[in-house]
Amino acid sequence: MQNLFNHGVAITGSGSAVPATALDNQTLTQLVETSDEWISTRTGISQRQLALPPESLTTLATEASKQAIAAAGIQAEDIDLILLATSTPDDLFGNACRVQAEIGAYKAVAFDLTAACSGFVFGLVTAAQFLRTGAYQNVLLIGADILSRWVDWQDRRTCILFGDGAGAVVLQANSSDRLLGFALKSDGTQNHFLNLGYQGTTEQITPEIQVPTGKYHPISMNGKEVYRFAVQKVPEIIDKALFQANLTVDKIDWLILHQANQRIINAVADRLKIPEHKVISNVAHYGNTSAASIPLALDEAIKQGKIKPDDIIATSGFGAGLSWGAAIFQWGK
Known part of the structure; x- marks a missing residue:
């Protein structure tokens, strides 16, 4: 870039x-x-x-x-x-x-x-x-x-x-x-597929005025639609980030996706033709930790000695918003 x-x-x-x-x-x-x-x-x-x-x-x-x-x-x-x-x-x-x-x-x-x-x-x-x-x-x-x-x-x-x-x-x-390329996207028209929305309760503070109270519904998700969105959009956004970086998929040493679901991780890797041994996953142990999932998986792989200085990492986050993005970077100075 x-x-x-x-x-x-x-x-x-x-x-x-x-x-x-x-x-x-x-x-x-x-x-x-x-x-x-x-x-x-x-x-x-x-x-x-x-x-x-x-x-x-x-x-x-x-x-x-x-x-x-x-x-x-x-x-x-x-x-x-x-x-x-x-x-x-x-x-x-x-x-x-x-x-x-x-x-x-x-x-x-x-x-x-x-x-x-x-x-x-x-x-x-x-x-x-x-x-x-x-x-x-x-x-x-x-x-x-x-x-x-x-x-x-x-x-x-x-x-x-x-x-x-x-x-x-x-x-x-x-x-x-060492940040070689990135691409970011959002689509608010699909917000209803995954959200943690405001809960519309009110409090009567005067006979004429009812004030909304600060509460939220639990997480709501349409799993089928989120899966469909992820397996389509994540490979596309990684391709765009690779184009920015002037790199091809075969130059990727490691793929670290948001740890939402192992089926999504496998589907994205398959579409990009990234072999299993290059895919980092710890979703089995931690589940979906949202914004924590990528750095958690990254740190674990570094501590295990998998990721080494100069390795090229492709990463992508995706979820509520709906929003998604990808970055290509080399680890270390």
């Missing part, structure tokens, strides 16, 4: 955190009419981690951030900007500032970015723009969600899917540009 400002981007450190409590498929059969075989066959999920008090989005994001900063070889006070991609903050006004305080990044400006399951990829591209213009040198990008707060545990269409977690990366200004 052409770099107009002669400032490159490198992703230099990663970290992750998940709650301590696991909920496996067998336990879910006590809540709704389902089975381990039904869940694992259709989703690839065997268990998910649930955040229980005193765990919170802040604690998970903080732990992932500390790991990423240490892995990048810098200090918290070196961070110029914190982007927190989340749809489930502890504070509806924004959670990034709380993470800033917890890690001691006293120089950093911090704000939340909401794009649901696409949040990490959208955040990656947003962070890169601040680095490419030379405005900042070190950016902490976090993807974190606690979707268990917003699940109807009697709805077997959704309660089997979602888990909680956090992942983080550090992006730094670099002499060469």
Whole structure:
């Protein structure tokens, strides 16, 4: 990708955190009419981690951030900007500032970015723009969600899917540009297929005035339509990002998709003709962790020694909005 400002981007450190409590498929059969075989066959999920008090989005994001900063070889006070991609903050006004305080990044400006399951990829591209213009040198990008707060545990269409977690990366200004290409898309006409909508209850404050109260419905999803959307749009957006990067599919070392469903991951890899040994998946252990899923899978693969410096990674996030995006990057400086 052409770099107009002669400032490159490198992703230099990663970290992750998940709650301590696991909920496996067998336990879910006590809540709704389902089975381990039904869940694992259709989703690839065997268990998910649930955040229980005193765990919170802040604690998970903080732990992932500390790991990423240490892995990048810098200090918290070196961070110029914190982007927190989340749809489930502890504070509806924004959670990034709380993470800033917890890690001691006293120089950093911090704000939340909401794009649901696409949040990490959208955040990656947003962070890169601040680095490419030379405005900042070190950016902490976090993807974190606690979707268990917003699940109807009697709805077997959704309660089997979602888990909680956090992942983080550090992006730094670099002499060469390691974010090779990206593409982002949104289609609000399909918003009704996956949402967490406002619940229209009211409170009577005077005889003449009824004020809406701040409540939300649980997660609502049309699984068939979301599946159809993902298997069509994700290969297309990855192709567009590869075109931006002037690369072909065979140059990809690793494919890391949003961990929504193993069937989606397999279908996208098949359409792109990416072999199974290049596909990173941990959806079986964590379920759909929304904005956390890509950095969580990335960090796990790095710690396992799979991803090495200079490896080319294709990643794509997709989900509510509806929104989707892809990025091609090389790991490390």
